[in-house]
Amino acid sequence: MRRRLLIAVAAGVPLAASVYLPTAWAGTESSTAQSFNCSTVTVPAPAGTEVESVVAVERPAGTVDVPEITPLPAAHIADVPAYCDVTVTLTHPGEGDHAKVKVWLPKDTWNGRLQTVGGSAFAAGDYGTALAGAVKNGYAAATTDAGVKTYLDTSWALNTEGQVDAALLKNFGSRSEHEAAVVAKQVINGYYGRAASYAYFNGCSTGGRQGYAEAQRHPDDYDGILANAPAINWDEFEVATLWPQVVMNNEKTYPSGCEFDAFNTAAVKACDPLDGVKDGLVENPARCDFDPRRLIGTTVVCEGKELTITAADAAVVRKIWDGPRTTSGTKLWSGVPIGADLKFPYLAGTLPDANGDLKGVPFPVPSAWVASWVKKQPSFDVSTITYSQFTELFRQSQAEYDEVIGTDNPDLSAFRRSGGKLLTWHGRQDQLIPTRGTVAYRQQVEQKMGGSERVDDFYRLFLAPGTAHCALNGQTDDLGALRAWVEQGKAPSTLTATLVNSSGKQVTRDLCAYPKVSRYKGYGDPAVADSFRCVLPYQY
Known part of the structure; x- marks a missing residue:
């Protein structure tokens, strides 16, 4: 059952541009009956910002080429449908930052939903791979660079006086992610002539932390948040x-x-x-x-x-x-x-x-x-x-950074009241972000909000044995499970995943919703999920 329509609300300074946007909408789940004009886009500025520029470009169907960006190689995503590529540059007056929000809008294949994708390491957003994947699956896709640099480029950390650039760290911590949600909804509403029926956030690592920041600080931004191997407790x-x-x-x-x-x-x-x-x-x-x-x-x-x-x-x-x-x-x-x-x-x-x-x-x-x-x-x-x-x-x-980037506030009551759903998986053998930090956070939420069963109503955690950092990406239908939870009320008790054991062989396993763990039934092929059941730890 649909919780609500997400209505884009303009706030702040006047429009950055006054241009034509289509207002008609044909269909409910797909825009196949009508193509939209991408020549220009109007974007009201989110509160506290100014819009420096808006660039909209028609992109034909075909392959999206993502350049090599250290430490990641180049990528080439084939069979991406035609889309409108919108780049909105925001600044916070007096702070000297320039944060870009990218929104990709499929012309004829929109499924009526927004999917915002997060970043990795010190990159706040995506450079095209996840955006293209979301568009291929019918989503209007969005991301932000928060005005910072690439994955390992930290030259933005200090200003010319050798002090921490507080504005950029605030952007990276949470501010730009919220503004990206506001901008993406505005662009979608204008381009398609209606708001997205559902809005999702999808991220791992830094992206996972961004998802938790959204749930904690801006609980109305998303209906569903998929935040995996999250870099919460960043300062620690x-x-x-x-x-x-x-x-x-x-x-x-x-x-x-x-x-x-x-x-x-x-x-x-x-x-x-x-x-x-x-x-x-x-x-x-x-x-x-x-x-x-x-x-x-x-x-x-x-x-x-x-x-x-x-x-x-x-x-x-x-x-x-x-x-x-x-x-x-x-x-x-x-x-x-x-x-x-x-x-x-x-x-x-x-x-x-x-x-x-x-x-x-x-x-x-x-x-x-x-x-x-x-x-x-x-x-x-x-x-x-x-x-x-x-x-x-x-x-x-x-002492210096918990408030701005710790992302460890266990009070998710506003997110629960908003009707939002938060789904997370974390590899048991994560070599970069200790899994126990995520488990400890979940326990803190339970202590704050009345126990495991109450928290399960809106927040579920799955732990994947033998799994390294973000290594389940593409190996489980996590977004599908989140959508079913948000849109149909089907809360996931397990996530079926493909894992790789210590011998390098692929096995299937139903990941259990925390605090339950997987236990062998005593019979059946250990490589098959049906040979295991989920039990509470004290039954282990």
Whole structure:
């Protein structure tokens, strides 16, 4: 049942342009009966902004070519239907920012819905791949760059005076995402002559965090929010994920990638049977108590060389899995999940230096966060951080940035009242964002809002065993499940997903809605979802 029609409301300064927009609408789910004029577009400015420019271009059906943008290769998305490509540039008077909102409007195949797509790492939005995919599936698609740079370009962090650019960080934190929703609805309403029947947000990682920011701060923007592997608790986990490098540098021990893999292989083998069957998947790494010291003295072959695992290697892995602590032993954050990939290019990456000695190679996202936003010195050498300095940096990041980008407010009561639905999956072996942070947030929401059953009415979390960061994208019909929940009231109790086990084989599994977990029935093919059932943890 449709909750409401989303009506675009203009606010703020007068229209940026006064031009023709079609007003007729033919059909309910598709615009096949009528093509629309993309020559010009009118966009009222969202509150607190000015519209600097509006550019609208007709794009013919065919292939969308997405350029290479470090670290991602070029992409070519074929069979994209004709669409109107609208770019709206906004600024906040006196703040000197220039944030672009892109809206792609399928000419003849619109399904009546908006899908806004999020970003990744330090990029606030999409460069064409997700937009093209949404248009192919009939959506009007939108994204924003928030006025910042690409995935790993953090040159926008500080202004010319060496201070944090508060306006751009606010944009990146949440402000631009809300304004993109406002602009997209205005453009849709004008171009098609009616509002979108439903509005969805879809993002993973940074995009997942943006989805949570929308639910927390702008609960009326979207009917459904798909926010996966979310980078919530940003001010904490970004510092916390530098911990593997801090450990190796302080212990002066740098295991090779082969050695890290040996620890993970042994841990997965030891903890695999905990869900009732050996299937190459660890249902819950948090229950895995494998001690890395069991491998001391064993050998691994790495690039033709035989290496012996030492007590120092095992101590490093124990600290990484355990997670950051103060020098007095107080836990600061969760560690990398057992079984998650540690080696280069991830959090415990090591590579040979000029002398052939292994040295740590920090992952660029937490490294840049600590250097540019916390230390406010982009050239700061994170390899010099001591254990005590790490605690100071962690606390400083919390104090300075939780309010603007923490995205961890557990009060979702306004989102619940709006009728919105929030769906999230997170890989159990996420090598970049510790899964326990998402679980902890869900628990905080339950404490705030009256328990698991009440929260299940509008917010469901699914945890995927054996799954790395954002690795379920395309392996489960998560958006379809969200649509059925929003539009038909069918709340998902499971998500059927294709997983890859430790042997590299594909298996199907029904991911269970938290807090339930998957348990083998005792019979049937372990590679088939029907051989498992969802049970509460105390039945495990």
